[in-house]
Amino acid sequence: MAKPRTVYVCAECGGTTPKWQGKCPHCAAWNTLEETVESASPTAASHRYAPLAASTPVRTLADIEPRETPRQPTGLDEFDRVLGGGLVAGAVVLIGGDPGIGKSTLLLQALAAMSANSRVLYVTGEESAEQVALRARRLGVPTGNVSLLAEIRLESIQAAVSEQRPTVAVIDSIQTLYSSELTAAPGSVSQVRECAAQLTRLAKQTGISIVMIGHVTKDGALAGPRVLEHIVDTVLYFEGDTHSSFRLVRAFKNRFGAVNELGVFAMTDRGLRGVANPSALFLSQHEQQVSGSCVMATQEGTRPLLVEIQALVDSSHAPNPRRLTVGLEGNRLAMLLAVLHRHAGVSTFDQDVFVNAVGGVRITEPAADLPVLLAIMSSLRDRPLPRGLIAFGEVGLAGEIRPAPRGQERLREAAKLGFSVALIPKANAPRQPIEGLEIWAVDRLDSAMEKLR
Ligand code: TYD
Ligand code: MG
Numbered sequence: 001m002a003k004p005r006t007v008y009v010c011a012e013c014g015g016t017t018p019k020w021q022g023k024c025p026h027c028a029a030w031n032t033l034e035e036t037v038e039s040a041s042p043t044a045a046s047h048r049y050a051p052l053a054a055s056t057p058v059r060t061l062a063d064i065e066p067r068e069t070p071r072q073p074t075g076l077d078e079f080d081r082v083l084g085g086g087l088v089a090g091a092v093v094l095i096g097g098d099p100g101i102g103k104s105t106l107l108l109q110a111l112a113a114m115s116a117n118s119r120v121l122y123v124t125g126e127e128s129a130e131q132v133a134l135r136a137r138r139l140g141v142p143t144g145n146v147s148l149l150a151e152i153r154l155e156s157i158q159a160a161v162s163e164q165r166p167t168v169a170v171i172d173s174i175q176t177l178y179s180s181e182l183t184a185a186p187g188s189v190s191q192v193r194e195c196a197a198q199l200t201r202l203a204k205q206t207g208i209s210i211v212m213i214g215h216v217t218k219d220g221a222l223a224g225p226r227v228l229e230h231i232v233d234t235v236l237y238f239e240g241d242t243h244s245s246f247r248l249v250r251a252f253k254n255r256f257g258a259v260n261e262l263g264v265f266a267m268t269d270r271g272l273r274g275v276a277n278p279s280a281l282f283l284s285q286h287e288q289q290v291s292g293s294c295v296m297a298t299q300e301g302t303r304p305l306l307v308e309i310q311a312l313v314d315s316s317h318a319p320n321p322r323r324l325t326v327g328l329e330g331n332r333l334a335m336l337l338a339v340l341h342r343h344a345g346v347s348t349f350d351q352d353v354f355v356n357a358v359g360g361v362r363i364t365e366p367a368a369d370l371p372v373l374l375a376i377m378s379s380l381r382d383r384p385l386p387r388g389l390i391a392f393g394e395v396g397l398a399g400e401i402r403p404a405p406r407g408q409e410r411l412r413e414a415a416k417l418g419f420s421v422a423l424i425p426k427a428n429a430p431r432q433p434i435e436g437l438e439i440w441a442v443d444r445l446d447s448a449m450e451k452l453r
Contacts, residue, residue, distance in 0.1 A: 006036075006182065007036060007037075008020050008021075008033040008034065008035055008036070010024040010026060010027060010029065010032045035184050036182075037179075037194070069088045070088070071083075071085050072086050072088075072089070072118065072167060072168065072209065073085075073086040074087060074114060075114055075116075076109060076272075076274055077274050078264060078275070079249065079263055079274075082249050082250065082251045082257075082262065083234065083251070083256070083257060084258060085257065087168060087209045087211075088256045089167075089207045089208075089209055090204055090206070090208065090209065091209050091234060092212065092231070092232040092234070093209070093210070093212070093232065093235075093236065094174075094212050094214055094228050094229070094232045094236070095107070095235075095237075095249075096213075096214045096235070097215070097238025097239070098215070098238070100242060101238045102238065102247050102265070102267055102272055103173075103213045103238055104126070104127070104132075104135070104172050104213065105271050106238075106265070107122070107170045107172065107213065108122065108135060108271075111170055112136065112146055113141070114167070115144075115145035115146045116142065119147070119165065120146055120147065120166050120169070121148075121149060121161065121164055121166040121169040121170070122147070123149045123157055123161075123169060123170065124148065124149070125151065125152040125172065125173060125177055126172055126173050126176050127172075129148055129150045132148060133148070139270060141271075147164060147166065152178060153177075153180060154177050154198060154199075157177070157199075158199075158202055161202060161206075161208060162202070162206065165208070167208065168208070168210075169210050170211045170212075173213040173214055174192055174212040174213065175187040175214060175215055177192075177195040178195070179191060179194050182194055189227055192214075193228065196212060212232070229252075229253060233254070233255040233256065234251065234253060234256065234257075235253040235254075236250065236251055236252070237249070237250050237252055239360065241360025244360055245266050246264065246265070246281060247264075247267055248265075248360075248361060249263040250262050250300075260300065261301035262300040262303065262305070279303075279305050279306050279416075281359060282305065282306065282357070282359035282361050284310075284359075288384075291378045291381070291385075292310055292311045292313070292375055292379030293308055293310050293311075293375060293385070294308070294309050294374040294385055294389070295307070295308050295371070295389065295391070295414075296309050296363070296367075296390065296391060296392055297390050297410035297411070298363055298392065299367075299406050299410060304406070304409050304410045305361075305413075306413065306419075307357055307359070307361055307363060308359075309328075309371045310355070310358060311356075311372065311378070312353075312354045313348065313354075314351060314354075315350060315351055315352075321349065321351055322352040322353070323353050324352075324355070325356070327357030327360065327362045328356075328362075328363055329364065332366070332369070333353065333372065335397070336373055336395060339373075339395055339396075339397060339399060339445065340376070340377075340445070343398075343445045343446060344446050346377065346380065351380070353376060355372055365404070366394035366395075366402075366404075367392040367394055367404035368392075369393065369394050370391050370392060370423070370425075370448065371391045373445070374423070374452070377452065386452075388418070388421055389420075389421045389422070389423060390419045391422065391423040391424065392410055392428075393423075393425040393428070394425075399444055399445045400444060401425045401426070401442055401443055401445060401448060403425040407424065407425075407427075408428075408430055411424070411428075411437060415434050415435065415436050415437040419437065420437060421440060422437055422438070422439050422440065423440045423442065423451060424440070424441055424442075425443065427443075428441070429441035
């Protein structure tokens with residue numbers, strides 16, 4: 001086989017040059033050239049990205065026999081939940097998150113649990129073998145059957161995996177690997193993408209499940225992982241506040257299960273423990289009702305969750321008052337404040353507005369709109385909301401309150417936790433009364449505000 005050659009490909013126009021330049025000679029775009037490998041004369045079969053089967057005939061869907069994919073439980077119920085019931089053979093999972101949030105801990109625990117009845121391999125590029133062993137000892141997990149490889153060269157890892165044939169291999173982390181066919185530094189986009197592509201190919205070829213750990217912040221600020229999302233089957237993100245002990249693992253993409261499923265863990269001195277019933281976790285405990293706080297009933301995947309939304313509205317001394325959100329969408333807040341002004345006659349143009357979802361949880365669903373506005377109103381008037389109130393509902397630009405999916409489940413969870421009043425969209429009003437829960441169904445923002453008078 002001819003020796004692979006390094007070329008630089010323009011991300012804009014796809015043109016290639018043999019040498020790196022700041023400006024693409026084809027389309028004149030700046031900073032778009034990326035290093036990739038090209039075999040000198042890639043024939044169809046010898047190409048490094050060649051398909052696995054020699055040639056695939058065209059068939060009709062009816063002719064194809066679908067196979068149930070067997071799943072391997074990971075031994076951690078909450079982890080299985082986000083994966084959609086366990087690891088699928090040959091699947092590639094990317095798990096991202098801030099440094100120090102618990103990615104290595106989670107995967108080490110899962111591997112140790114799985115090692116009881118299958119072959120597992122932990123590839124560490126980040127920590128030394130001794131450090132991993134020390135952590136395993138601290139976690140108190142069985143380590144007798146966990147194979148360990150401290151290596152960062154992709155080709156050696158491929159060889160080891162092919163030889164060991166584990167059921168599951170964990171790569172910790174994808175940013176530390178390098179392929180000797182690229183000259184770029186480990187962690188650069190081209191290295192990360194190349195290593196991930198080769199490992200994915202290996203997983204598909206051999207049926208080994210591969211879990212890749214990646215360092216990312218939510219907005220993909222650090223190198224790589226965002227470009228991997230298309231390559232892998234499942235993308236999970238670790239979230240949560242590193243200062244609190246709770247950690248959330250959320251599925252963003254899953255070819256083998258539901259997305260937006262949430263796994264909840266608590267970090268203890270013996271590693272991560274699943275929290276089976278997390279609905280009351282994100283409520284802060286106030287002795288008395290305080291202003292600026294509203295409990296929201298949200299739905300995460302298949303599970304209702306109660307989250308406290310806090311708002312602080314304070315008179316602003318800056319020409320541009322501040323609008324700041326933590327755990328909620330910032331642009332949506334600006335929109336909601338405009339709706340509040342227009343449809344409920346409450347202006348905040350001279351006020352700073354801060355909104356926070358308690359406990360480091362992130363809420364992306366629009367059903368947070370009504371609770372956010374209720375918390376803002378409560379803070380603005382410095383008057384607590386009625387005792388035992390929960391709310392949810394999307395607020396439209398015309399001031400209407402739109403229903404949220406799975407309203408009944410949210411209401412039932414709230415009733416179970418002792419809430420007594422629910423301020424909800426009219427379309428979510430239950431047909432049968434829910435015991436212990438008074439329903440205030442509203443269809444306009446002004447009538448919702450009316451209820452608080
Ligand atoms: P780690 O899994 O190393 O994070 P990542 O791989 O995502 O960078 O987690 C490290 C943090 O977890 C560290 O701050 C210490 C804490 N921790 C515990 O609280 N208990 C434990 O049993 C372990 C192993 C770690
Ligand atoms: Mg780590």
